[in-house]
Structure formats: structure tokens, C-alpha cells
Amino acid sequence: xxxxxxxxxxxxxxxxxxxxxxxxxxxxxxxxxxxxxxxxxxxxxxxxxxxxxxxxxxxxxxxxxxxxxxxxxxxxxxxxxxx
Amino acid sequence: xxxxxxxxxxxxxxxxxxxxxxxxxxxxxxxxxxxxxxxxxxxxxxxxxxxxxxxxxxxxxxxxxxxxxxxxxxxxxxxxxxxxxxxxxxxxxxxxxxxxxxxxxxxxxxxxxxxxxxxxxxxxxxxxxxxxxxxxxxxxxxxxxxxxxxxxxxxxxxxxxxxxxxxxxxxxxxxxxxxxxxxxxxxxxxxxxxxxxxxxxxxxxxxxxxxxxxxxxxxxxxxxxxxxxxxxxxxxxxxxxxxxxxxxxxxxxxxxxxxxxxxxxxxxxxxxxxxxxxxxxxxxxxxxxxxxxxxxxxxxxxxxxxxxxxxxxxxxxxxxxxxxxxxxxxxxxxxxxxxxxxxxxxxxxxxxxxxxxxxxxxxxxxxxxxxxxxxxxxxxxxxxxxxxxxxxxxxxxxxxxx
Amino acid sequence: xxxxxxxxxxxxxxxxxxxxxxxxxxxxxxxxxxxxxxxxxxxxxxxxxxxxxxxxxxxxxxxxxxxxxxxxxxxxxxxxxxxxxxxxxxxxxxxxxxxxxxxxxxxxxxxxxxxxxxxxxxxxxxxxxxxxxxxxxxxxxxxxxxxxxxxxxxxxxxxxxxxxxxxxxx
Numbered sequence: 250x251x252x253x254x255x256x257x258x259x260x261x262x263x264x265x266x267x268x269x270x271x272x273x274x275x276x277x278x279x280x281x282x283x284x285x286x287x288x289x290x291x292x293x294x295x296x297x298x299x300x301x302x303x304x305x306x307x308x309x310x311x312x313x314x315x316x317x318x319x320x321x322x323x324x325x326x327x328x329x330x331x332x
Numbered sequence: 333x334x335x336x337x338x339x340x341x342x343x344x345x346x347x348x349x350x351x352x353x354x355x356x357x358x359x360x361x362x363x364x365x366x367x368x369x370x371x372x373x374x375x376x377x378x379x380x381x382x383x384x385x386x387x388x389x390x391x392x393x394x395x396x397x398x399x400x401x402x403x404x405x406x407x408x409x410x411x412x413x414x415x416x417x418x419x420x421x422x423x424x425x426x427x428x429x430x431x432x433x434x435x436x437x438x439x440x441x442x443x444x445x446x447x448x449x450x451x452x453x454x455x456x457x458x459x460x461x462x463x464x465x466x467x468x469x470x471x472x473x474x475x476x477x478x479x480x481x482x483x484x485x486x487x488x489x490x491x492x493x494x495x496x497x498x499x500x501x502x503x504x505x506x507x508x509x510x511x512x513x514x515x516x517x518x519x520x521x522x523x524x525x526x527x528x529x530x531x532x533x534x535x536x537x538x539x540x541x542x543x544x545x546x547x548x549x550x551x552x553x554x555x556x557x558x559x560x561x562x563x564x565x566x567x568x569x570x571x572x573x574x575x576x577x578x579x580x581x582x583x584x585x586x587x588x589x590x591x592x593x594x595x596x597x598x599x600x601x602x603x604x605x606x607x608x609x610x611x612x613x614x615x616x617x618x619x620x621x622x623x624x625x626x627x628x629x630x631x632x633x634x635x636x637x638x639x640x641x642x643x644x645x646x647x648x649x650x651x652x653x654x655x656x657x658x659x660x661x662x663x664x665x666x667x668x669x670x671x672x673x674x675x676x677x678x679x680x681x682x683x684x685x686x687x688x689x690x691x692x693x694x695x696x697x698x699x700x701x702x703x704x705x706x707x708x709x710x711x712x713x714x715x716x717x718x719x720x721x722x723x724x725x726x727x728x729x730x731x732x733x734x
Numbered sequence: 735x736x737x738x739x740x741x742x743x744x745x746x747x748x749x750x751x752x753x754x755x756x757x758x759x760x761x762x763x764x765x766x767x768x769x770x771x772x773x774x775x776x777x778x779x780x781x782x783x784x785x786x787x788x789x790x791x792x793x794x795x796x797x798x799x800x801x802x803x804x805x806x807x808x809x810x811x812x813x814x815x816x817x818x819x820x821x822x823x824x825x826x827x828x829x830x831x832x833x834x835x836x837x838x839x840x841x842x843x844x845x846x847x848x849x850x851x852x853x854x855x856x857x858x859x860x861x862x863x864x865x866x867x868x869x870x871x872x873x874x875x876x877x878x879x880x881x882x883x884x885x886x887x888x889x890x891x892x893x894x895x896x897x898x899x900x901x902x903x904x
Contacts, residue, residue, distance in 0.1 A: 493853060493855050494835040494854050596840050723831070725840045
């Protein structure tokens with residue numbers, strides 16, 4: 250399965266985005282602010298997801314900021330750093 | 333219900349146990365000599381032992397049992413929480429000149445606060461369902477309050493509340509209101525929390541812990557250090573204090589609570605909740621902002637709190653911002669106990685004419701632009717404003733005055 | 735779920751998570767953050783949602799004059815247990831956020847813009863002399879116009895109850 254599609258499913262599950270399906274998420278749309286309207290706690294949960302699923306450890310929330318702009322940037326970050 | 337009276341509410345006793353001392357005197361000495369109590373944990377068993385520094389009380393449970401003279405059979409009924417509460421609660425009551433159970437016909441109550449109750453025991457006993465440890469009975473938040481009541485002979489009125497890091501301030505407010513409205517003559521009020529893996533791991537998951545010593549109100553602050561302890565005061569109506577010819581430290585001149593209504597764990601960027609609690613507490617006290625001699629800020633050292641609180645301070649005090657400091661670099665953030673611990677510290681500032689330093693400070697927050705007090709100052713302190721802000725947007729402020 | 739004595743929804747045998755979901759849809763609320771809440775917070779949120787439905791005078795009132803005085807018995811025990819399970823692996827920040835008794839008040843306050851006082855008392859049950867006294871004192875002080883008062887409890891076995899009233903100062 251395409252990493253982007255996998256990520257969408259994982260985000261929906263991890264962040265309790267109940268009324269949303271992968272089809273609703275645009276890969277290039279912002280995840281925070283508008284778009285999915287995620288907040289700071291969601292960002293921390295994504296950091297947990299990155300460690301649990303992809304073995305990537307982020308110790309400082311600021312480091313993850315760029316990676317978490319969108320599904321596209323998250324996928325690119327994972328591809329670059331995954332163990 | 334009787335009508336509200338306008339009698340002053342005085343503080344007739346104080347009690348404290350924290351990382352910097354097992355009683356008020358020890359804590360005062362540490363505060364005066366700039367000696368922090370935040371070090372690597374000695375008693376808490378955690379895989380993060382070498383990663384974080386904590387404000388741990390420097391007594392083991394066994395030592396606390398001995399100091400409090402708790403019988404062998406009784407020990408199973410206790411948690412570190414109840415031991416800490418008893419230590420500070422008893423000190424405050426005795427300091428007020430009361431003997432346990434002997435109040436001369438006065439109506440006395442206890443309002444205590446905690447965030448995790450007996451979690452220190454539960455987290456060790458629950459995984460293996462070790463019922464013999466008694467953790468089911470000691471886990472609830474009200475247990476340490478009941479223990480206080482039992483040991484100090486106070487059973488007329490006991491209440492426990494839990495509003496995160498502002499808990500103890502709300503306990504103090506609650507007690508004051510009961511006195512104002514004629515329900516009680518004196519109340520033992522404050523809060524307690526022990527260290528636990530539960531809390532340490534949780535705060536670590538929120539990524540708001542500092543791996544080094546926290547630096548409140550510093551531009552490069554990295555987060556908070558957790559602490560444990562208990563801070564209790566006896567608040568009493570003036571006529572009762574006079575009748576007993578007891579001493580008093582100062583009065584509780586004002587208090588307020590407001591909800592930020594912004595986020596479960598973060599404060600609003602403009603510090604609205606903090607602004608409201610400070611403004612209302614000042615209004616109640618009848619003091620002008622420029623009449624406050626010292627502010628003991630909440631100042632946890634997190635990116636969010638210190639900026640939000642700083643901006644709120646500016647809004648309330650403008651150009652007349654008094655000397656301020658966070659004492660959390662001494663004690664750590666003691667959560668449910670924090671407002672009680674810091675109430676005692678605020679009262680000590682008034683009693684001894686001391687403004688305690690904000691440790692580990694280098695440069696002011698850019699958007700705020702003001703530095704806290706960094707060296708001990710010796711000068712008359714007549715009025716102190718103390719802030720405590722909790723998760724759930726619960727913001728409380730207390731004003732003490734002599 | 736009863737509102738002013740009238741039945742809103744009755745789903746016997748349904749577990750809380752699915753009951754809550756149905757009730758949420760029934761309420762017509764558009765509030766995706768609902769799904770992230772702990773069961774105790776969902777419980778309090780839903781009770782408040784129906785309590786305040788159609789009460790425009792509360793909506794337009796000054797936020798500073800809207801207060802919350804709640805009580806609970808089990809505190810956040812259910813959420814604590816859920817969070818503690820994750821401590822064995824990677825502790826979950828989203829679950830930890832809910833391990834405090836008063837977060838439910840915070841959620842209600844955020845949703846309905848209640849910026850007045852907020853208190854969470856730990857009580858033996860819905861009836862509490864201390865709670866009653868506190869309420870009388872709060873309302874007598876005159877700064878509060880509306881107060882949501884009640885009991886929200888969700889224990890470790892999934893037993894739950896929420897009873898909320900809206901008190902208005904004349």
C-alpha cells in the first residue's frame with residue numbers, strides 16, 4: 250500500500266478522527282490550523298506513531314514541525330529517516 | 333445559611349514539606365540560601381531515573397512513618413500522599429496553637445486537594461492486583477483528607493477537590509468562603525501530591541519536562557521539573573484568632589478563580605484566564621496593582637505557561653510590575669500541592685521581609701522583556717500575589733496582606 | 735438520557751461508547767474533538783450539550799459570569815487505567831491529558847465559553863452537603879449569573895452517571 254494511504258489510515262486511527270475517511274484527506278493539505286485542524290496534542294501523538302510504527306524518535310516537538318506540515322511531508326520524512 | 337460577614341480572614345498557622353525541607357524552617361533556610369532541592373530521584377523507582385531531575389522530599393516512607401509516629405499496624409493504611417499531608421497539615425495546625433481534636437468549641441474543617449491521590453501505592457500494587465497492600469482503599473483522592481481528619485481530630489467538615497495545578501488555591505478559596513458565610517470558624521486548607529511514575533511518564537509524553545534544571549521565565553526555558561510535597565495553612569476568622577490570643581502572619585485579602593476556556597492543557601496565548609484571575613483577586617483585595625510588593629508566579633518553566641502568564645502580568649500591572657519570581661526551581665512543580673506550598677512561601681516572604689530568587693535565570697523572554705528577581709532581597713513585604721494555573725484552564729490567584 | 739424529565743434516548747444494553755456516539759449524533763453538535771475525549775469527558779460533554787440546548791440566554795451571557803461546579807466520585811480513574819496501560823510501551827499524551835478529574839469541566843467550559851469559576855469536588859455520591867454549601871455561597875456572592883452544577887462520574891467498571899442542572903441567578 251502506498252505510504253501516504255497507510256499514513257492517512259494510521260492518523261485517523263491514532264487521532265480518533267472518527268467521521269473522516271482516507272479519501273477525505275488531501276495529501277498536500279495542511280494538517281494543522283485549517284485542513285484537519287489538528288492541535289498540539291495531536292502533534293505529540295504523531296510523534297508516538299512515528300516511533301511505534303516507523304522507529305523514528307523525535308525528542309523535541311520543534312524538530313517534527315516541518316515534517317508534519319502535510320501527509321506528503323510526513324511521508325517524505327519517514328522515507329528519509331525510517332529504520 | 334447565615335449572611336456573609338466581612339471579618340478578616342487571617343492565617344494563623346503554616347506547614348510545609350517539600351524537596352527543600354521537611355518543615356517550614358528547613359524550607360525557609362533553603363530559600364534564603366538559594367539551595368535547590370531538585371536532584372536525581374532517590375526513592376522513586378523509574379526507568380527515567382537518570383534522565384530527569386526531580387523535586388523529591390528527602391525522606392523515605394519509612395522515615396516519614398517514624399517521624400509521624402505511626403504504629404506498625406496502621407502503616408498499611410497510608411500512602412506517601414497521606415504521609416506528606418500529615419506532615420504539613422499537623423505542622424500547620426500546631427503552629428496555629430491548636431491541639432488535635434481540641435478546638436475550644438470552634439467549628440473546624442479541612443479542605444484538601446490532590447491530583448493523583450494514592451497513586452504512588454496504586455501504581456506499584458495495581459499491576460499485580462496486590463489487594464493486601466490496601467491500595468484500593470488508599471487510592472481515592474479523599475483518602476489523604478480523611479487521614480488528616482482522623483489524625484488531627486477534625487471531623488465536622490472535610491472536602492477534597494481536584495482541579496490540577498490550581499487545586500490547593502481553590503481549596504484555600506473554598507475554605508475562605510465557608511468562613512465568610514458563617515459555616516466554619518477555621519479551616520485547614522492546602523494540597524498534597526507525591527511523585528509517581530504515572531505523572532512522570534505522562535508529563536514526559538506531553539514533552540514539557542526539562543532534562544536539566546528548569547529556568548522559569550527565561551527565553552531559553554525548556555520545560556518543568558516535577559516535584560512533590562504538601563503545603564497547608566490554617567485560615568481563621570479574626571475574632572476567633574483574637575479570642576485565642578493567637579498569632580497571625582497576615583490576612584487572605586483576595587482570591588479569584590477563572591476558566592481560560594481555551595485548551596485542555598495549554599493556556600491561551602494572551603493569558604486571558606490568568607488576566608481574569610489576577611484582576612479579580614486584586615479587585616477583591618481592594619489593593620491597586622502598584623501596592624503589591626511581590627508576585628510569586630506560577631512560572632513552571634514551560635514555553636507556554638511563562639509566556640502566557642508574562643503577558644497577563646503586563647496587562648494587569650503595566651509599568652508598575654512588582655518584583656516577581658517563580659520558586660519552582662527550588663521545589664519543582666508540586667502539582668496539587670503547588671498553590672499550598674507557594675502560599676506558605678508567600679507568607680514567609682511577608683513574615684521575614686524576603687523576596688526569594690528565581691533560580692537558573694539568564695535572559696528575559698523576548699515578548700515579555702522583564703527579568704525576575706535573581707538574588708535574595710531583604711526588604712519589608714506587606715502584600716504578595718500568588719498565581720497557580722492548572723490543566724483544564726483552571727486559573728487561580730491568591731492575595732496575602734499584612 | 736433524560737432532559738427536564740423527558741426521555742431523549744433510551745438504549746438499554748448498549749455500552750457507553752456506542753451510546754455516546756449515538757447521543758452525539760442525536761445532539762446535532764458539530765464538534766470533532768468529541769471523539770478524542772475520554773469517556774468521562776464525553777459523558778459530561780453530552781449532558782451539558784442537552785442541558786444548554788436552545789438556551790440562548792446562556793449563549794449570549796458574559797463568559798465571566800458563567801461558572802461550573804461539578805462533583806465526581808471516581809475522579810479520572812477510568813482514564814487513568816487506560817493511560818497506565820500505555821506506560822508499558824510508549825505513554826500516550828492524548829490519554830494522559832484526560833487523567834485529571836477536572837478536564838471534563840474544562841471541555842464544557844471550552845465548548846460553551848464558560849469563563850467564570852470552575853471547581854471539581856471529589857464526593858461520595860451525587861448528594862453532597864459540601865457541594866450544596868459551595869453553590870449557595872458562590873451564587874450569593876453575586877458575580878455568577880449561570881452555573882452548571884452536578885455530578886459526573888465514570889468508574890473503573892464502566893458504570894456511569896451524569897446529572898447536571900443549570901442554576902440561574904434571579
